[in-house]
Amino acid sequence: MKRLIFFTLACFSIVCAQAQEDWSWWNETHGWESGMPGWRSFLTISPGYLGPNALPVPDVANGLLEKAKSVKLSSDFHFRKGDHTQNLAGRFYFPFSDKIAIEVYGVWLEHYAMSDAIRDERAARDRDGNGLAIGDLYFGTSIQLVKDRKFPNTLVRMVGKTASGRPFDAARYSDSPGYFFDFSFSKEVPHLMGRMNGLPFASFGFYSWQTNDMNNLQNDALMYSAGFEFSNEKWTVTNSVSGYSGYKNERDQPAVYTFSAKKALRKNALQFQYICGLHDWKYQTIKIAPGHPIFHRNND
Template sequence: MKFNSLVYLFFLTLLPLIPNAQTTEDSWEWWNNQHGWEPGDPGWRNWMKLTPGYLGPNALPVPQVKKGFIEDFSEVEISFSNHFHSGDPTQDISGRLFIPFANNKIAVEIYGVAIERFAFSETIRDERIARDKDGKGFAVGDFYFSTLVQLSKNRKFPNTLFRFATKTASGNQLEAARYTDSPGYFLDVSFSKQWSTSNNGLLRPFGSVGFYSWQTNDELNLQNDALMYALGTDFEKNTWLVSASWSGYSGYKNKRDRPMQLNFDIQKNIDRKTLRIQYINSLREWGYKSLRFSFIWKFNPA
């Protein structure tokens, strides 16, 4: 009798969980109906498209353009960004740490998005096959670790810099199509040459070429490989720097994996601090217009 009572109490305890389990199962019914998913089909992760044109603005961005040389100071940078998109307005706070050493022959750089706020439309949600029904929330971004090696500087040959960077899978909210939840890497070589102008300014054309690769959910082709490129020019005078560049990369799958953009950058140096404003305008497939405000602290190199 005592045993039967314990069994009864056990099932009585489990009873409230049964409706919850059913509710959890039913909560994805809208997604199943929207995309025609049926039992036995591949899981929802396999339906998503891990390319920059089907994800949030920080998932697979075009890497920041390097200019052929390692900066003279260690830097700590905090940035506030607003990404304008009619169906996916996004804001974020990001950080960067840059440390040169070995007489500025080598440097390490760590950066990433600390927090991202998003609010996308139903149209964007369904296009990206996202499973976040209301399309609103917060996400933590991927972090990048890169090593830079100065190959040539202040010689007849152009300044030449090699960079190798890895992308972690720290970003969350894959179900909201914000990040890939997969690793990647890129490498490039950048070049620049500078000339003095008649008004005591400095003109610096620069460019780079490289390779970008990231893991996908395609079982037949587990990674996407892309040619990475950039061209631009700096104009520097006194404590001001104005820069414009064109950059992007081209994946081989041709499924919105070929983002291209224009970058505009204005910096004002105040002692060992820098105020920076950047504007990024998408030309192809990425789809965002971004405005970024940064504050940079500079320190003596290690």
């Protein structure tokens, strides 16, 4: 027992010594010295200085409540020079009626590989820049305000963001709560291209998240989107531009272009998305998402 205790204490001492030594590379890189603010203050809580899943531009809303109850799983592949990321994500969506629905979504598991340049630019403390991460959870409610009237279809969406994403010291997630809400509008254009129907849509809203800046603990942003959707019985194709604009000017004004194609199958659906960063969010993303209805019917 004494030998076991001695061995355990020795191993613990070695680990502690190595851990203390490991941070010296970060201290030298960023000029940190004893008495300076902690390492957390060196991180920038902004979409341009974190991983692709930290503060992404929200998926666009098109003014209409989805009808089908569903569970959707996706495989996402994010590409940019110095940071290749892959993740598994999921979404649960449940409409209680044709007026209101709830959803829960987030990244389950993320694998990342950062270059030394990206790691140091973000002040991350992951020395080899490779690892696994768990993403934030989002909880949302959508309410159909107007539908099938002279006034455009109108949907309000309210979503809260948790601070569950880890690891924070690798600059993959923000370790801070946030929320956003938006109003989206659309108007159907039937038989636009033969059997295809058209749906132009736009939205505006507000996005807010907590930062680590003691002088400005919150960043507030105007959120926006615009796009056009084509659909028939089998296919739904969407092109859109969306983003939000923070006020701190710290790569906090991300904008993206999104192409989405969804094919209805016999009992589920398959969706493909391509997302291209236009400003401040520099990734290109491919998402493949099979959707699985909870019930094989709609709420009609």
